[in-house]
Amino acid sequence: MFNWLQGEQYLDTAPVGIFVTLLVVVFILVNISRAKKGSEGLFIRRISGLNAIDDAIGRATEMGRPVLMVPGIGALDAISVQAVNIFAQVTKSAAQFSTPVRLCCGNAAVYAFAQEVIRDVYSQQGMGDRFTPETVQYISEQQFAFAAGVSGIIHREKVAATFLLGAFYAESLIFAETSNAIGAIQVAGSTQVTQTPFFIAACDYVLIGDEFYAASAYLTREPVLVGSLVGQDWAKILVASTVLFGTIFQSVELTGMTTEHRAGNAMVSVAESSNGERTEERKKKTDTMTNRLFNPFIPEELTKIEREKKETAQAAEGEGE
Amino acid sequence: MNLMQYMLAQQAIEETFWRKAPGQGLILWVVIGLALGTGLCFLLSTVPTNLRKKVIFTFTFLAGLPYVLAFLWPRPISADFTNDIPRNKGEEIGFFINQAVEPVGTLTNILGGFLLGVGIFSLVRVHSIRIKRRQENWGYSLVLLASFAIMTVVGFWDWRLRAFVDQTGALNVRDNWQPVNYAQDLLFEGIYQQMDSAMFSMIAFFILSAAYRAFRIRSVEATVMMASALILMLNLMGALTYAWGEGINNLVVQTGNPFLMNFKLNVFADWLRSTMQIPAIRAIDFGVGLGALAMGLRLWLGLEKGGVTA
Structure with a gap:
């Protein structure tokens, strides 16, 4: 049945997984296109963590102290790019009040990227001379060396506000508690569900889950970003509907009787059971249509395919023996 | 073992469309790569600002394309993309796409290596300025730069001895260590690792104070x-x-x-x-x-x- 589609990724969830991904991509692109034509009707709910940005910068300005920003310790990926995009908006606001900023990086690629972005922001605000080597700093690639370096900066410079946005791990609480110890306002957000509780416990404002990705759309109201956000919401409705209908169908199906079930490497009809007697039984979770849709039955011979080896590989194997 | 032998030992043996084993012409390929890289960097620095977005978009799109195609095109089942021979045209395309993914990853690592140099430059510059201007707490900057220099020298020296000089693996036994191996052990295991653990253990106290407030x-x-x-x-x-x-x-x-x-x-x-x-x-x-x-x-x-x- 599946011989026409011999791809590892299609064996896992059948074409459903790929189809849903493509559908989400279509949702996002369609809504970006819609937003470009006019994004007036598109609504974004209030996010208190992002509303606090101006308050935090205002406080730093009044106290004459810097604003600290940390994009986590992850490599240059979607998370750190998003974090730096948010920091660009923070820097824009800070530059208008001549409030110094400190952006500390734990990855060299993120540092190079952040340096370009923040320098551009200062140039656009006509304050290129305010960008100093200390504005964006590379600290260390090592987790706790980075934690020690940033904590030192928080203590020495007595920062008035800290923005901890990005991929954080065990160092999250060190930053949050050090900032709290000197009385800084803290706005934090992490895509790591394991670190979010620490931020909730220790910080003033926290961006939870996808609020982190919604931040740039919320702050800039850029049509592309707002459209993308609406596309994400459509996708979330799709996911929630799938979960809801899946739960209902699964529950209804489990009350029925099974006619065939999985037995090792084959589907066995109840009528053909080993003792020759027809015995009806309740469906198991693996016997339902909903389950089979996402976990298609794949014969074992299709999951392991033997191929001829290249001559060089055969020679290497021969030498090894 | 010299540097040339070491580099030859590190390179892959199997060739694909995306990966060539230069063999004895390694030095020539390295020189060509350096010349091309330098030329490309020079060209990129002359690109007008309004074209920068297009250049970045082109590079990003091309780098991302193998990953997207590898996600969509049926990936040959239980295949060794380097040593296996594809069975049909569909698999041939699958092999071709998946073989492209690794070189893109390698290119990213190489760029990352260059960018590490940019990061180190920033670190040295910030702390050198602080020392030069005798700014507040400049002594810490001095300690940082001195530690950085000592760790780099001792680390490379230790690596050179183990990778090139010690052919028999004698340095794996502590009795055969030279002073530089002891120095590396003291700096890394004796100081760095202990300070790292100390920093980690502080989290326990931070958890207590955060939990109390929460x-x-x-x-x-x-x-x-x-x-x-x-x-x-x-x-x-x-x-x-x-x-x-x-x-x-x-x-x-x-x-x-x-x-x-x-x-x-x-x-x-x-x-x-x-x-x-x-x-x-x-x-x-x-x-x-x-x-x-x-x-x-x-x-x-x-x-x-x-x-x-x-």
């Missing part, structure tokens, strides 16, 4: 959080869980009401985890995954207005 009963949410945390923590105390469970068992016997079994600490804690915590985590994960997909799509298609194009 669990103060100020609102309904804080009360619910404290109650849940209390149940989960008590559940980890074996003696208490046992005593509580026995108490519930006796109550069930006395009252004849099996519903009371739900109030055992471990049952209640499991319910909190499986019914309250896991669905919440999954919901957050769905949102984060969709956000990452949208962000990646915008970056790949050049729709993102942030970054250098801001």
Whole structure:
């Protein structure tokens, strides 16, 4: 049945997984296109963590102290790019009040990227001379060396506000508690569900889950970003509907009787059971249509395919023996 | 072993369309690569600002294309993309796409290596300025730069001895160590690792102070959080869980009401985890995954207005 589609990724969830991904991509692109034509009707709910940005910068300005920003310790990926995009908006606001900023990086690629972005922001605000080597700093690639370096900066410079946005791990609480110890306002957000509780416990404002990705759309109201956000919401409705209908169908199906079930490497009809007697039984979770849709039955011979080896590989194997 | 032999030993043997083994012409390829890289860097530095976005978009799109195609095109099942021979045209295309993924990753690593140099330059510049101007706490900067220099010299020296000089693996035994190996061990295992562990252990105290503030009963949410945390923590105390469970068992016997079994600490804690915590985590994960997909799509298609194009 599946011989026409011999791809590892299609064996896992059948074409459903790929189809849903493509559908989400279509949702996002369609809504970006819609937003470009006019994004007036598109609504974004209030996010208190992002509303606090101006308050935090205002406080730093009044106290004459810097604003600290940390994009986590992850490599240059979607998370750190998003974090730096948010920091660009923070820097824009800070530059208008001549409030110094400190952006500390734990990855060299993120540092190079952040340096370009923040320098551009200062140039656009006509304050290129305010960008100093200390504005964006590379600290260390090592987790706790980075934690020690940033904590030192928080203590020495007595920062008035800290923005901890990005991929954080065990160092999250060190930053949050050090900032709290000197009385800084803290706005934090992490895509790591394991670190979010620490931020909730220790910080003033926290961006939870996808609020982190919604931040740039919320702050800039850029049509592309707002459209993308609406596309994400459509996708979330799709996911929630799938979960809801899946739960209902699964529950209804489990009350029925099974006619065939999985037995090792084959589907066995109840009528053909080993003792020759027809015995009806309740469906198991693996016997339902909903389950089979996402976990298609794949014969074992299709999951392991033997191929001829290249001559060089055969020679290497021969030498090894 | 000299540097040439070391580099030859590091390179892959099997060739693909995307990966050539230069063999004896290694030095020539390195020189050509350096010349091309330098020329490309020079060309990029002369690109007008208005063209920068197009250059970045082109590079991003080309780098992302193999990953997208590898996701969509049926990936040959249980295939060794370097040593196997594809069975048909469909697999041939699958092999070709998947072979392209590794070189793109390698290119990213090489760029990362160059960027590390940029990062180190920033570190040295910031602290050199601080020392030169005798700014506040300049002594720490001096310690940092001195540590950086000593660690680099000793680390490379130790690596050189182990990779090139020691042919028999004698340095794997402590008795054969030279002074530089002892110095490397002292600096890395004796100082760096211990300081790293000390920093990590401080988290325990930070957890205490954060928990104290978070669990103060100020609102309904804080009360619910404290109650849940209390149940989960008590559940980890074996003696208490046992005593509580026995108490519930006796109550069930006395009252004849099996519903009371739900109030055992471990049952209640499991319910909190499986019914309250896991669905919440999954919901957050769905949102984060969709956000990452949208962000990646915008970056790949050049729709993102942030970054250098801001």
